[in-house]
Amino acid sequence: MASQLIPEELLERVAQRFKTLSEPIRLQLLNQMMVTSDEMSVMQLVEETGQQQANVSKHLTLMAREGILVRRKEGQKVYYRINDPSIHGICTLVCGRLQQEVDSNLELVEKS
Amino acid sequence: MASQLIPEELLERVAQRFKTLSEPIRLQLLNQMMVTSDEMSVMQLVEETGQQQANVSKHLTLMAREGILVRRKEGQKVYYRINDPSIHGICTLVCGRLQQEVDSNLELVEKS
């Protein structure tokens, strides 16, 4: 049946993609790059996120391996940017939904 | 700055949502419910996925706690259905992107 929303062959990959997005620091990094809408060096991202350099580097390397980011080396610096155009929409959808949930809960609290 | 794509306050929750979606069996369950576009009992889902009852139950309970599913009990049966309308779009986006990646790789292989 080709009418599957998630084709059997993609199941593992889809899960993997979500797993990659399931870490706050990685979302922070992606968020920075989306807001900047440009490539950013590791150091810039370290500063923006306040995380350890080694840690940031690990997460960037991981996301690059997953195909979410691309890496460009220039001199001693390495620039990363988002390679997956769907990331923006995905995050927008999830955030929209979660914001709704938060708002509904607030409403409930206020009503009580 | 309110122009953040992922607001700081939502960061943890967004990550959590992605983590919930990062398990193949859970995606299978969601897929079934989306394809059926109706609620399904635990047993139905056990049959469709071929997984252990206890395991299916655990994952359903988890997703219900997360607000992705709703639980309705009728007699001795429990029916679950998708409560989060964004799930469909999110999965569609990710699948579309990953299918593209797969296709590009195939192309590369054939060219060589």
Added chain:
DNA sequence: CTAATATATTCCTTTACTGGAATTTATGCA
């Protein structure tokens, strides 16, 4: 050649989560 800067990698400990097996709880039926 040496020091400094930028990034990546390795090692380690800790934590979180998964599935299996067994058990418990709840409901319906004889």
Added chain:
DNA sequence: TGCATAAATTCCAGTAAAGGAATATATTAG
């Protein structure tokens, strides 16, 4: 009342992955 069915829960062992610290690699400047 007791049995069967449906679902949930508990306990457990195995695994994966995260962050910290230290170190390695690469590039540029002096």
